[in-house]
Amino acid sequence: MSNHGGVAADQLRAFVERIERLEEEKKVISDDIKDVYAEAKGNGYDVAVLRKVISLRKKKPHEREEEEAVLDLYIHALGMAGSGEAEGRDNG
Incomplete structure (x- = not known):
């Protein structure tokens, strides 16, 4: 070598x-x-x-769930959720 x-x-x-x-x-x-x-x-x-x-x-199931929860939070915070979608899920 x-x-x-x-x-x-x-x-x-x-x-x-x-x-x-x-x-x-x-x-x-x-x-x-x-x-x-x-x-x-x-x-x-x-x-x-x-x-x-x-x-x-x-992704692992818990990683997907976390991502979906954050995405849902952001969508609601930006007012992008339809009125029917937000009912029953929007806690604040």
Whole structure:
């Protein structure tokens, strides 16, 4: 193993090459995901909502509940809730 100024060049090169390979794989996977979203859109699905569903599924139930509670609070604070929605849920 070559050692230049305290750096193991062979090991460093191996790390760089592994990272480069993984970055290329990540790009391929990212392109595949874009294709799936495009296919879903072509079949009439709302991609923005689909992305939100994917995001929500990554979270634990209590994290989703917290997020929904804060969102509900903000919506009410901004007066964005419809009159029917606010009834029975608006405690102040």
